[in-house]
């Protein structure tokens with residue numbers, strides 16, 4: 001997905017408070033940044049994915065946590 | 076601004092006075108009731124909030140309000156934001172309902188938390204036992220750690236709580252004796268009634284009086300023949316007695332309780348295995364400061380008096396049975412009848428507690444006089460409140 005399109009989808013998901021959508025969109029954005037080698041931006045997005053995953057008890061929380069922890073961003 | 080607008084030198088300026096409690100601390104024969112200011116003055120209301128309510132074990136709600144793992148219910152008690160949370164192991168915790176970061180209110184309405192309690196401000200996340208689980212971007216964008224943000228020191232502030240008879244008691248300032256010691260008299264006296272309780276029905280109403288007047292009126296049986304003439308048919312004044320004060324506990328009992336009967340002769344099953352005393356006995360004590368209880372062989376109720384300011388309170392009434400109402404739909408009508416009866420009895424008291432409240436604005440009222448025979452539990456309560464306030468004035472900071 002184009003970043004601009006992603007942005008718009010994200011805003012829509014925020015507006016709708018669709019948290020599982022937010023987990024997956026932020027996760028995608030994070031992975032995209034990881035592919036580009038931009039660790040800071042990736043961890044920014046992944047943090048959002050992680051927080052919404054914690055919020056909703058989403059099963060992806062563990063996997064996202066591992067990525068953040070491996071970059072020294074989480075305990 | 077001219078000098079005379081600064082209040083320091085203003086003549087006749089109101090300096091908050093602490094009330095004179097010496098009359099209340101006399102023996103019942105010569106004692107006076109609490110001075111008017113304890114019912115009308117916002118400063119004394121705040122003082123009692125601290126010395127009477129927060130320094131002891133106050134009832135704030137019920138365990139059945141949050142039955143399922145993840146249930147979280149905000150409760151504001153005398154302006155103190157609390158959060159009741161049912162954790163994954165079935166335990167109940169009471170926390171201050173504020174984030175450890177910037178003090179934002181965490182939960183606005185009763186909800187079921189699926190994962191973590193996420194602060195609506197900067198999204199710090201807390202587990203159901205209050206532990207701080209994540210602090211997003213706290214060390215900069217995408218960095219959720221910082222050496223100065225020690226998660227193990229920043230869990231939700233837990234408030235001491237204890238559940239007895241499904242009532243959630245809290246000791247907000249953390250200084251009271253452990254609840255089983257604090258309420259030892261009540262727990263020992265009511266041991267017979269340690270039975271499984273099933274919640275039936277409840278209702279709440281607002282009353283325009285200081286919280287103490289509701290308690291004082293509940294404590295005594297003196298008013299029964301005048302205010303509740305309907306109770307007379309089965310409960311005459313001479314059949315009532317005082318439940319002896321034991322620390323933070325006093326009230327009244329009756330020896331002629333009769334269970335309720337429906338139109339077709341149906342009755343509630345009694346609590347299992349009660350001693351014979353309860354065949355006709357019923358007791359109506361108060362665990363000070365604000366939990367009024369009613370023990371009968373076939374149902375139990377409690378009234379929480381929830382102060383809403385010096386001259387306003389909410390009474391929350393909940394009625395429990397020894398059987399599961401869901402399994403006895405045949406008793407639904409009888410339950411409704413029982414609820415209606417208590418509602419009408421409690422509402423009969425409204426005009427007296429509200430009338431006494433208005434009476435507290437009479438500048439020459441001196442706290443009143445106790446009948447050394449009939450008013451003992453009410454006196455016990457006044458005396459206890461005065462002691463708490465005095466303790467706060469002596470040791471409170």
Ligand code: FES
Pocket residue numbers: 174175176177178179194195196197198199
């Ligand atoms: S106030 Fe709660 S995260 Fe900032």
Ligand SMILES: [Fe+2]
Pocket residue numbers: 292293298302303420424
């Ligand atoms: Fe009454």
